[in-house]
Amino acid sequence: MTIRATIAAAALLAAVSLPAWATDYTMTASADFSGPFADVMPNAMSGIETVAAWWNKDVGAKLGVKVNIKIYDMRYDAAVIARTWPTILSRDQPIMHLGFGSPDLTTLMTRLPNDKVPMLIGTAMVGMVWKPMGWHFSIRPTYSHEFAGLLDKLQKQRGGKLRIGAVSTQTAAGFVDQVKGVEKLAATYPDRFEVVDTQWVATSPVSMTSSIRAMLEKKPDVILVGGTTAQVTATASALEELNVKVPIITSTHNGLSEVAKGFDMKKMNGAYSAFSFAPDNQAKLPLRDIYEANKVGNGQWGIITAQSAAQALLAARVLEKAVAKVGKDKVTGQAMYDALLANKFTEQELLGVLPDLAFDNTAPFPVGAIKVKAQVVMDGKIQPLGDEWLPVPAFEKW
Amino acid sequence: MLPTGIQFSTYSGEAGILRTTRARIGVLLLIALALAVPWLSGPYLVGIGTQMFISLIAVYGLHVTVGMAGQINIAQSAFVGVGAFAAAKCSGLGLPFWAVLPISAVATGLVSVLFALPAARVKGFYLALTTLAAQVLFPIVILGAPQEWLGGLVGLAVEPPSIAGYSLGAPTPFYYFTLGLVLLATCAIFNLHRSRFGRALKAVRDNDVAAEVMGIPVLRYKILAFFAGSLFAGVAGACMAWFVQFVTIESFTLFASVWYLGMLIVGGVGSPVGAILGVLFITTIQEGLHEVATTVMRSQSHAVGGAVFATTNIVLGVCILLALIFEPRGLAHRWSVLRTAFQIWPFPRQ
Numbered sequence: 160m161t162i163r164a165t166i167a168a169a170a171l172l173a174a175v176s177l178p179a180w181a182t183d184y185t186m187t188a189s190a191d192f193s194g195p196f197a198d199v200m201p202n203a204m205s206g207i208e209t210v211a212a213w214w215n216k217d218v219g220a221k222l223g224v225k226v227n228i229k230i231y232d233m234r235y236d237a238a239v240i241a242r243t244w245p246t247i248l249s250r251d252q253p254i255m256h257l258g259f260g261s262p263d264l265t266t267l268m269t270r271l272p273n274d275k276v277p278m279l280i281g282t283a284m285v286g287m288v289w290k291p292m293g294w295h296f297s298i299r300p301t302y303s304h305e306f307a308g309l310l311d312k313l314q315k316q317r318g319g320k321l322r323i324g325a326v327s328t329q330t331a332a333g334f335v336d337q338v339k340g341v342e343k344l345a346a347t348y349p350d351r352f353e354v355v356d357t358q359w360v361a362t363s364p365v366s367m368t369s370s371i372r373a374m375l376e377k378k379p380d381v382i383l384v385g386g387t388t389a390q391v392t393a394t395a396s397a398l399e400e401l402n403v404k405v406p407i408i409t410s411t412h413n414g415l416s417e418v419a420k421g422f423d424m425k426k427m428n429g430a431y432s433a434f435s436f437a438p439d440n441q442a443k444l445p446l447r448d449i450y451e452a453n454k455v456g457n458g459q460w461g462i463i464t465a466q467s468a469a470q471a472l473l474a475a476r477v478l479e480k481a482v483a484k485v486g487k488d489k490v491t492g493q494a495m496y497d498a499l500l501a502n503k504f505t506e507q508e509l510l511g512v513l514p515d516l517a518f519d520n521t522a523p524f525p526v527g528a529i530k531v532k533a534q535v536v537m538d539g540k541i542q543p544l545g546d547e548w549l550p551v552p553a554f555e556k557w
Numbered sequence: 558m559l560p561t562g563i564q565f566s567t568y569s570g571e572a573g574i575l576r577t578t579r580a581r582i583g584v585l586l587l588i589a590l591a592l593a594v595p596w597l598s599g600p601y602l603v604g605i606g607t608q609m610f611i612s613l614i615a616v617y618g619l620h621v622t623v624g625m626a627g628q629i630n631i632a633q634s635a636f637v638g639v640g641a642f643a644a645a646k647c648s649g650l651g652l653p654f655w656a657v658l659p660i661s662a663v664a665t666g667l668v669s670v671l672f673a674l675p676a677a678r679v680k681g682f683y684l685a686l687t688t689l690a691a692q693v694l695f696p697i698v699i700l701g702a703p704q705e706w707l708g709g710l711v712g713l714a715v716e717p718p719s720i721a722g723y724s725l726g727a728p729t730p731f732y733y734f735t736l737g738l739v740l741l742a743t744c745a746i747f748n749l750h751r752s753r754f755g756r757a758l759k760a761v762r763d764n765d766v767a768a769e770v771m772g773i774p775v776l777r778y779k780i781l782a783f784f785a786g787s788l789f790a791g792v793a794g795a796c797m798a799w800f801v802q803f804v805t806i807e808s809f810t811l812f813a814s815v816w817y818l819g820m821l822i823v824g825g826v827g828s829p830v831g832a833i834l835g836v837l838f839i840t841t842i843q844e845g846l847h848e849v850a851t852t853v854m855r856s857q858s859h860a861v862g863g864a865v866f867a868t869t870n871i872v873l874g875v876c877i878l879l880a881l882i883f884e885p886r887g888l889a890h891r892w893s894v895l896r897t898a899f900q901i902w903p904f905p906r907q
Contacts, residue, residue, distance in 0.1 A: 193847070193869065232851060237808050241801040242604025245728040249600050265803045269714050287711040330696045332710035332805060 181225040182487050186211070186474060187247050188228055188257040194235035196260070196412075203281075204230055205458025206450065206467035207257060213453040214475040223487045226478065228471075229253075233262065240266040248274055254481075255279060255474050255495050257467075258295070261333050264288050268295045276492040277499060279477075281470035283410065283434070284524040285336045289556055291521050294496060298470050298513060299435045300524040300531075300551065302333075302385055302410055303340020308531030308551040309408060309433035309544075310344070313381060314351050324379030324405075325357040326367070326394055328386050337385040337410075343557035355379050363389040371397035381406050388413045391430075392422050399426055406430055415534055415541045416462040425539040432462075435531040437512045438543040439465040446472065446510040462534075469512040476504055514548050574747045591736055595729045603732045609840050610735040611796045616820050616832045617746045618789025623818070624826040625755060626782030627762030628676055629684050632691035633817045636787045638809030640665040640794020642699065645713035645804045646706075654718030654725075658795055665791030666784040673783035677776045680765075692814055696806040712805030715798045726802070735796055742789060746829045749785075758782055823880050825887020834888040842876050 188207055192200050211228045219225050229251055233240045240262055247253060256271075258264065258280035271278055271294035283305055284297040299305065314321040323341060327334045338357055345352040355377040358370040371394060374382065382398075382405050384391045391413050398405060407430040409415060414432035416439075418424070437444055439462045446468055450460055458464050481490045481498035504516045514530040530548035534541050565571035575581045595603050615637050622630045643661040652660070668691075675687040699707050707713065717726025718734065725734045749755040760768040761778050769775045798804045816839070824835020846869040884891045 192850070193867075197867065232847065237801050237803065237805070238608055238797070242608050242728075243601070245600040245604060261807075265712060265805055266801055269802055329700065330806065332712070332807065335710050 181219065181223050182490075183225045183227055184254045184478065184490055185227045185229055185251045186255045186257055186471075187251050187253040188230045189233040189240070189259040189263050190230050191235040191259060192232045196235060199417075199463045201456060202458035202461050202464040203259070203467040205454065205456035206464040206469075207471040208455040209450050209453050209458075210446075210468045210471035210475065212455050213449050214472075216453070218475070218479065222479065222482050224478065224482055224490075226475065228257075233259070235260060235262050237262045237266045244270065244274075248276070254490055254492050255477070257281070257470055257474060261285060261288075264295055268293055271295055274492070275496070277496040279470060279474050279499075281466045282412065285333045286340050286557055287332060287336050289522055289524075293520075293523050295523050296499065296518060297524045298466075298473050298516070300529045301340055302337040303344065303557075304524075304529050304551050305410065305433045305435050305531045306337070306341055306383060306385065306408060307344045307554065308435070308529070308549040309431055309533045310341070310352060310381070311552050312533075312544075312549050313406075317380065320350065321352050322355045322378060322380045323352060324355055324374045324377065324382045326360060326370070326374075326382060326384045326386065326390055327357060328362050328390070329359045331362065331386065334386040338383075339557045341383060344552070344554050347554040348552060360390060360393075362387055364393045366397070367393040368397040368400050372401060375401065375403055375405070379405060381408055383408045384413065385410050386413060388417045391418050395422070395426050395430070404429065408433060410434065411462055411466060414462060415536055419541065423539075424536055424541070427536045428539065430536045431533050431544065432535075432541075433531055433533045434462075434466070435514070435525075435529065436466055436469045438462070438532055438534050440534070440541065441511075441532075441543045441546065443546075444511050446512040449510065465512060469509070472509055473504060473513065473516070476508055477502075572751060574751075588740070592733075595732060600728045603728045605840065605844055607728070607732045607735050607800060609836055610732075610739040611793050611800060612817070612820065612840065613739055613832060613836045614735075614742050614789050614796065615793035616817055616824075616836055617742050617829065618786040618793065619817050619821050620746065620786075620826070620829060620832045621749065621758070621789065622782050622786030623821060624828070624831070625749070625762060626758040626779060626786075627680075628673070628779055628782050629681065630688045630783070630786065631685050631811070631814050631818060632672065632688040632695075633786075633790055634809045634811065634813035635692040635695035636665050636669055636790035637794040637797060637813075638695055638699075638804075638806065639668050639787075640791030641798040641804045641809065642707050642713065642794075643791065644795035644798040645708070645715045648715050648718075648798070649713060654720070654799075657718070658792060661795040662788040662791035665787045665794060669783040669787035669790075670780055673780040676779040676783070689811075692811050695809065699806050708804070712803055715802050715804060717799050717802060725799075731800065735800075738792060738796065742792070743829070743833075746789075746832075750829070754778075754781070754785075819877065823877055823888060825889030828887075828889040828893075830892060831887045831889035834892060838880065838888055839877070842873055846872055 190200050190204055191197060208228055211226050215225050231243055231247065233243060244267060253276055256276055256278040258278045260282050263280060267278055268288055278295045280297045283299040283302045286301050310321060325338045325341065327338045329335060342354050345354045356374045358374050360367055360370055382394060384394050384407055391407060391409050394407055409432045411434045415430060418427060439460055447460055450468055477495055477499045480502045481494040484498060485494045499518050500520060506515050516525045517527050519526050529551040531551060532548060533544040535544045563577060575584055594606055615633055619630060619633045622628050640661040643664040644657050647657040647660050672688055672691040676684055700709055717724055719725060725731050757773050757778050760773055761775055765775050820835035820839045821832055823838055825831025850869045880888065
């Protein structure tokens, strides 16, 4: 009897000490391996896959949950997304979609509420899809908010009214939207900011000397170039030809790291790049250490890798909150949506790559105190612009 | 050339599009296969099929303008865009799909007439440049119009069509919807070839001076060629709007116009079969290569996505080049040669 009881107890102990079966969930991701962003995709996807692998190992294993990342090449094409999305829904039943850029937004934003799958994108939001009750979200506010954070700092440094010149492209909706947002900022704070001139140029201009010369007559303190990398380099070349030094402000997709791939960065001295996540070269960045220790794929750590890693990390944190709320076996797209809106995510949870974040259903991006960071070129090298987050002055939808 | 033993006792029998029982059975099998696709495959192929049908309707339109009438048009994507925006606007006003479709088609046709007018004085490359103006003007006009009209920069959201309260927005119903439209368009385009209008277009294409001498009002037919071709573009645009459920100017680029023209040239400019084969060939190669690249990328962790997909573009270009080098008259001609050889077998083909 004693032996039988001992065996039964041992069996029971063995059974309870076995690791619980992990529940698998799929998050799908849009990539662009054959479109305009093909060259940065290995880095972007490596950021997502590495964070997922690390999270599965360090966090998911303890929760009994595993995230599978499934990448689809959407070619940055709305028609491809429209026809691929039904396949994703039926084949993968994702609990969240990690989107990329405006084609994902325009094609999916009306479908997501019906399909009950939230989408989280890593690229900055645009004002034209700033609508309430959506299921599309970004880890970043609008481009205009990001520029506003940096412009706010520069204005405070210089004092007086900051005169802003803008370069953009009229046929690209997102790029025009950036200018409109900054114009709204200037209209909200007329004593601090003024958009003195906007030059509408081609997407890939050969020369912008005449446009920049015209702009310089309005004496801008900074030139905002939120469009393409070609526009940034053409602006820098024009300033050099005209022998004038005016700081250029860029974003991430056309930012300093992109420009540095084929341009002498000494010509970019004093130029900025503004975005609402931590710079890849920030001195202390726990997420970078995790990436380097767990790297998946062919990517290299850089600004786009940091952005996509931040995107995947927030998605994983949302999953943690959803598991805590509904249990490890009952996570659905609805549970993820609820978890995203119901919780706050701290900078510590987000491993320093994002500031404290909170979402609600009034906007498709973080609400409350929006913060950004920036990089600057000094002596031909890209440096973080300080360690602190820069607050973004509040302004209404445009 | 027809096989020995096949003869016609009536003129209508000889003028028929499908003149033999074998041809009728073949087409019925093809339609049956198209109908069975949603059962035989997943939503991925259904999506590709839908997009292929939409492209085919647009390329049919190009076939009328370029293939039948010889008027070069490199703005088909802009005309598709006009149809898409018209459909989006009409759908937004609550009109049913059976009203939206003809309105979109006619609106597109009327817009195309503006750009057909220069055909009175220029042709060839010069006419191509005037159609290029349509492609350039399209986004400028959309952006210039008040945002509440056409959505401006933002674009317009589009509700999928519905029949008696049943939404066609899901992949399979919309596949059948576009399949139905393609079948109608195919009947129309094949019949156009043997109509008085179609013969007049071909006369204008072959020699406009001779056509004028024969009493064909050349200018009117050139304009009508643009109008008819754009009716198809308008229908394709409406379908595109319902498919993506959102329209923005960024979807209707010069690049897309070049692809439509490329499909027609590879397939064969002069025959509707060319439009079908061109769309089928380009889409199959494009999607096949893409699927291979995706598989390679997923299975080989060291494969760099950018390089893999760049290679697929090179392979696609080579495939198109080879198709044109070995069959400059288009795949339709190769199809015709094969069919003739099969029909007169075992006799040698000429």
